[in-house]
Amino acid sequence: MLKCGMSGSQVKVFGKAIQALSRISDELWLDPSEKGLALRSVNSCRSAYGCVLFSPVFFQHYQWSTSVKVNENDSTTSNLNCKLGMKSILPIFRCLNSLERNVEKCKIFTSSDLCKVVIQFFCRHGIRRTHNVCFQESQPLQVIFEKNMCSNMLIIQPRVLAEAVVLFTSSQEEVTLAVTPLSVCLKSSSDEPMDLTSSVYSEMFVGPDEFDFFQIGADTEITFCFKELKGMLTFSEATHAPIAIHFDFPGKPMALSIDDMLLEANFILATLADEPSRASSPPSLCLSQKQKRSDLMCSTNNNSKTGKNATSKAPGCILRKAAPKRLYPNETQTDIPALENCGSPIMKRVNEDISEVPESSVSDTEEGPGSSYLRQFSCMFFGAVSSDQRQHFNYPFDSLATASDSEEDMNNGSSSTF
Amino acid sequence: MKFRAKIMDAACLNHFTWVSAMIAKLAKTCTLRISPQKLNFILSDKVANGGVSTWCELEQENFFSEFQMEGVSAENKAISLELMSENLSRVLKTAWNARALKSKLTNKHSPCLTVSIELLSVSSSSRIVTHDIPVKVIPRKLWKDLQEPTVPVSDVSIYLPVLKTMKSIVEKMKNISNHLIIEANLSGELNLKIETELATHFKDLGNPPSAPEDASQDRDPEQMAEVHVDIQKLLQFLAGQQVNPTKAVCNIVSNKTVHLDLLHEDVSLQYFIPAFS
16 A cells, blocks of 8 residues: 655655654554655654655655455445554664665555565665564544644744754753744743752743744743654754744644655644643543544545545644633634634643643642642644545534534634644 | 852863863762862762762963952852752853853852853854753851861872873773772882782882972882772772873872872862772
8 A cells, every 4th residue: 555665865864754753652653645655653641743744756656545445335445554663663764874875775565464564675785674564553643733823933944953952951851932022042941949959941042033934923932842842853954954833822732844845744742831720620521522532533535536625634623721611712713623622621740741641530639749830731632534434424523512613614624734 | 149250261161161071070969169269179078979079179260251259258258059060061061162151150049050151153143041050059167078188198109190091991990899909109100909919000100209298208119008999989080081181199198098189281180089998
């Protein structure tokens, strides 16, 4: 179903993408489509998502097809639902510099019968290295995020960001980006009182003239995970392309993206919501959402036979922090399907770790000692991607009671998916 | 209590960075003592460091183009701060390409040494970077522990061989035993021995001239003075010495202490290793 080939230097970029995504999670989806080969990764607590889409033009050759299974009454087309463990695939793309030097050609193809991805390196001196990686059948997750709707957008050369990143220790968990129309500041974020053993607080101001593009709608400060920023940065240095940062207010996810002729990379990161914790949202909100989510085998337009190109791929939601008992957030962006603005479970962050919070436990009892207020990350929910049109019709969106006008919006919405 | 200083010269900044990196290799926490003429890095937590103590001294005017300080009180014209040596070293390393570095003592939420760096970026526009290094102010009542250690009257004083050579030898010896015997005499011979009969001999090292009242005056030049020390402590000291110092003297007090006295251009470093008890 997937067959593609690339040269040695392309392997380096491909490998860098995998390395960048490995900072997000231990699992990688290989998702080929007519748009190209997408590599996707989501972290376990759903606060970071990365997708690198290599267009067919990136490869020396690229072939993709869906497989058609013929059952008794109907035929169902299915995508390559391929999930790989990072532990399996990362070592294959380990020494990228030597791969670039030695590999003349790299072929990646999937075997349709066995759940296997074959990666072959044709190296110098007639050496051929073949790796067979087994994959798990799993539908890739996607995020719908209207990055162009963000009021703040910065485009910066990776070199400048790299100079800022060097200031922070690798143990720094989060950084804060503070912007005003006149200046941009990247600083370490920590709300604990500093004592001798705390890490150093660092901040760097960058003037607007250092950005390729500078658009700030309103003064804002967003805090996000440092590790994921570094992941995106190393990838951008390999592609030599500028990084675009789209963001709004604290709590709303931010996007780091690279848009190039050959590839498109998007890292969607949750940002810390700034307000003190309120009473926890009813646990049932999380649980029921999960159930409903699994019921939703949403439509996609993977096979463009449907002709519904405008339909968004999946009703994944970017859920913002919302007051408990309120299912709709304060602001609604009208262009985004209302589905995206479902009430959000408040994900707790305990002891400053981004650890997986069980879906049903959102209670105040886990407050860490000494923390004066709880800070939460917005949680991003994702929809599953499926090419099964039939199921879409069987399970309309009224199961998500919050999105009353979702169906029209789904048809009219122009949200972009990654 | 106030402190404000500025470094404008790249060479001075490099040298200061190098000093802090050396201190960072010697101990995790150190005391920075600021006085009108001098800066001292002191590691004197005897219990934590296993009896080792370090005293590093530098003249502030050799480094800072501007230097203002106000001590704790009129009589006590000094400030003593405890900080993580790695923090200072790392902050200074980010300033390798700086146009200017300013440092001052601040108290935002807690006492900090704020280092403000004006960086010249590649695009030739300057950028301001600020770091707040958390520090702890050491109260006056604990200052007695921070005095310059008295140089013990040594039995033998000898110039050290090239430190890099010494380091590679001691590094190999540490795999064999934890227990190292350092012995030297007034004929310029230094031996490093391990109980299992492995020894390295350095010859023709030379001995510094001794003062008339020194005990070593009447000493037989061939007689060795020895100390048994923990090899790790010597190794830790040698690990911080990347560059060969201007002057390196080893003073041995038989069965008591090894006192290593180095001079790197204008920075003096003294390291005391006690004998195994």
